Amino acid sequence: xxxxxxxxxxxxxxxxxxxxxxxxxYPGTPSSEIIETLSKYPHEGLHLEWSxxxxxxxxxxxxxxxxxxxxxxxxxxxxxxxxxxxxxxxxYVGVEGGLVVVSAxxxxxxxxxxxxxxxxxxxxxxxxVFDPSSPEEAFEMIQDAFEYSEKYKTPVLFRPTTRIDxxxxxxxxxxxxxxxSFEGFKKDAGRFVIFPRLSYKNHGLIEERNVKIGEDxxxxxxxTCEGSSFKKAVLASGVSYxxxxxxxxxxxxxxxxxxATAYPFPESFMLDxxxxxxxxxxxxxxxxxLEEQLLKLAGKHALDIKVLGKISGHVPHMGELSTDIVKTxxxxxxxxxxxxxxxxxxxxxxxxxxPVLCAGCPHRAxxxxxxxxxxxxxxxxxxxxxxxxxxxxxxxxxxxxxxCMGAGVTMxxxxxxxxxxxKAFAFIGDSTFFASGITGVxxxxxxxxxxTVCILDNSTTAMTGHQPHPGTGRNMMGHVxxxxxxxxxxxxxGLEKIVTIDPLDLxxxxxxxxxxxxxxxxxxxxxxxxxxALERSDKxxxxxxxxxxxxxxxxxxxCPALIQSExxxxxxxxxCSGCTxxxxxxxxxxxxxxxx
Amino acid sequence: xxxxxxxxxxxxxxxxLASRIIAAAAMAEGSTVHSAETIGMAQRGxxxxxxVRIGDEAYSPxxxxxxxxxxxxxxxxxxxxxxxYLSRDGIAVVNTSPVKPVTESLLKSGYDGTEMVxxxxxxxxxxxxxxxxxxxxxxxxxxxxxxxxGVAAGxxxxxxxxxxxxxxxxxxVKEKFVDANTKAFLTGYEIGDAKxxx
Numbered sequence: 001x002x003x004x005x006x007x008x009x010x011x012x013x014x015x016x017x018x019x020x021x022x023x024x025x026y027p028g029t030p031s032s033e034i035i036e037t038l039s040k041y042p043h044e045g046l047h048l049e050w051s052x053x054x055x056x057x058x059x060x061x062x063x064x065x066x067x068x069x070x071x072x073x074x075x076x077x078x079x080x081x082x083x084x085x086x087x088x089x090x091x092y093v094g095v096e097g098g099l100v101v102v103s104a105x106x107x108x109x110x111x112x113x114x115x116x117x118x119x120x121x122x123x124x125x126x127x128x129v130f131d132p133s134s135p136e137e138a139f140e141m142i143q144d145a146f147e148y149s150e151k152y153k154t155p156v157l158f159r160p161t162t163r164i165d166x167x168x169x170x171x172x173x174x175x176x177x178x179x180x181s182f183e184g185f186k187k188d189a190g191r192f193v194i195f196p197r198l199s200y201k202n203h204g205l206i207e208e209r210n211v212k213i214g215e216d217x218x219x220x221x222x223x224t225c226e227g228s229s230f231k232k233a234v235l236a237s238g239v240s241y242x243x244x245x246x247x248x249x250x251x252x253x254x255x256x257x258x259x260a261t262a263y264p265f266p267e268s269f270m271l272d273x274x275x276x277x278x279x280x281x282x283x284x285x286x287x288x289x290l291e292e293q294l295l296k297l298a299g300k301h302a303l304d305i306k307v308l309g310k311i312s313g314h315v316p317h318m319g320e321l322s323t324d325i326v327k328t329x330x331x332x333x334x335x336x337x338x339x340x341x342x343x344x345x346x347x348x349x350x351x352x353x354x355p356v357l358c359a360g361c362p363h364r365a366x367x368x369x370x371x372x373x374x375x376x377x378x379x380x381x382x383x384x385x386x387x388x389x390x391x392x393x394x395x396x397x398x399x400x401x402x403x404c405m406g407a408g409v410t411m412x413x414x415x416x417x418x419x420x421x422x423k424a425f426a427f428i429g430d431s432t433f434f435a436s437g438i439t440g441v442x443x444x445x446x447x448x449x450x451x452t453v454c455i456l457d458n459s460t461t462a463m464t465g466h467q468p469h470p471g472t473g474r475n476m477m478g479h480v481x482x483x484x485x486x487x488x489x490x491x492x493x494g495l496e497k498i499v500t501i502d503p504l505d506l507x508x509x510x511x512x513x514x515x516x517x518x519x520x521x522x523x524x525x526x527x528x529x530x531x532x533a534l535e536r537s538d539k540x541x542x543x544x545x546x547x548x549x550x551x552x553x554x555x556x557x558x559c560p561a562l563i564q565s566e567x568x569x570x571x572x573x574x575x576c577s578g579c580t581x582x583x584x585x586x587x588x589x590x591x592x593x594x595x596x
Numbered sequence: 597x598x599x600x601x602x603x604x605x606x607x608x609x610x611x612x613l614a615s616r617i618i619a620a621a622a623m624a625e626g627s628t629v630h631s632a633e634t635i636g637m638a639q640r641g642x643x644x645x646x647x648v649r650i651g652d653e654a655y656s657p658x659x660x661x662x663x664x665x666x667x668x669x670x671x672x673x674x675x676x677x678x679x680x681y682l683s684r685d686g687i688a689v690v691n692t693s694p695v696k697p698v699t700e701s702l703l704k705s706g707y708d709g710t711e712m713v714x715x716x717x718x719x720x721x722x723x724x725x726x727x728x729x730x731x732x733x734x735x736x737x738x739x740x741x742x743x744x745x746g747v748a749a750g751x752x753x754x755x756x757x758x759x760x761x762x763x764x765x766x767x768x769v770k771e772k773f774v775d776a777n778t779k780a781f782l783t784g785y786e787i788g789d790a791k792x793x794x
Contacts, residue, residue: 163657170629562701
């Protein structure tokens, strides 16, 4: 049946069509909708999970793939860094059933820490990578990825980019789900137990095999070539191919080559298409991977060809490409007489709309309480990955560092060792705590750190669209399970003090924070209050005529529901959730309510 | 038929439903459709866009500069932010009611939309709609998206039949809101139709 779906849904439906037996992942923009889509379509017999992190997801899937099952693992590109330990070893061991790791890249970056390139990771791990250029192609290509994985008994990477993940198109969705039948795990220690000797032997075999895969991929259906005018050629991959195509549809004679399998590089395909080519320009986002492959190829075969791209300075290294960037590059490259339409720069000054914590977000109250409690003291505020990274914005200004998942805890520890006068705080969300915060707390304990770990527990993974996590007591199989208790984990680790408080009770929160900060050692404060986007509250605060319009509520909290009018502050009822933080900040008790 | 339609506004205004309805209606009439939407952090009070590309000649998921046949603008400054997409003979349906940035109380830009509307009046072929007033008549701001969709359809620039869109609205909104949304669409349709005939 034809369905109009998001690229991530197309990937999920392609995996279902391929009979995937197990799918694991960790949420991360732009990859999160793949696992979510699987849960919405018929999938009786599929094991589906949000794993605790990407490393766990890949390891769970690996066992299934050793047993001959088809396994899908999903994550964003920085998640692949977390999963790289099992991935690097798995590349040596190989698989029996198809195993496809979807690692969604994010040129821009639009919502990520890095502009890393999964194609390079494929090269690093010596495993194939598939790079779709549209949602329709992604649907077909994920099925091919399973086939190639099984044919060569290797894990395979699949890397869409944001524009593919979040683009919409119609695909022929499968009507039913038939899981692949498989034989089960056959014990073979010589194959599945990684030892130096095995790695040495397989290293050689992998290099030999990759030459064969490169040959095989030279006739792969999505490595394509168009156009008969070949002196000046264009090479593109992923969505950049679509940008090139958008311009070259009016110049159909220009040779346009698409490489959908960057590694192993389809060498004979490329050599064939380069015949007669004098200059070639590489249009690709993130790293100049294909450009480097062409330079290598030109050296290896002593080709008389000029290779242009990022390295030569013709294509920008950073950020996304677009139809217009590609058009400008190609007009120059092809010496065309077309106008490059200049952007209209006479526009009036546009209002900025920066992302902020939602009105009523409990994180605002947590940050504000710590800020008040520590006023005048030397502090280190180590943030982490999640909505609460927005605690960095004015007026809260409560995030001094943010590096990667879980780093807040360990970095706070680091500050505590180099400065015993400052007070170090870590801010970490509940999902991030489970993903990679626990080991940091253990590390802090045995190394005698003096830190306060603030766990911002809003009972969900809010940033990526409210996925469940180990603390929520329900899983992706739809089962209610024992919720893992953050308190009990911390008790087991043996912290000096563990307290759970309601961040919306400002005075009590401030007192507790001061008390904890004064105790030496590792302490934890669990700020427990549910995400307001998860459980909508009908409560609203109201401003009475006692308001002296001093604006303190706005200056201190920065809540977007507060509006300063001419004579008094008003509250936008459509945004307010009645959290009462503003009421507790007001110096003249003018804000009340929180009534339904 | 090849048509590029850009829908823009502020997170929470209902742009996504409008773009889904247009895509579904165009497909129901046999066209190939691609679209791309803003997802993620930018949704929360941030600028949002939906690019809807109808026809077989669309490759890029985003509309190229100066290629949009129609902009459906839910907020005047967001129309200006995206005005480089509009083609020279394109038309913009513009809600003149501004949405202040959520940070306005703190950063005080003084933004009230008037400068945007006068810029658009001078430079762009627009159909202006006073969204707040029209929605008040309809009973809720929640009908803004369908109202503007109606204006776009009435202007004739959408290239999709009125009945096809009404059918998709019926499929996509909760049953108890079908009548109210139909009314919002038809109200908008009349506005668009009248402006076009002038």
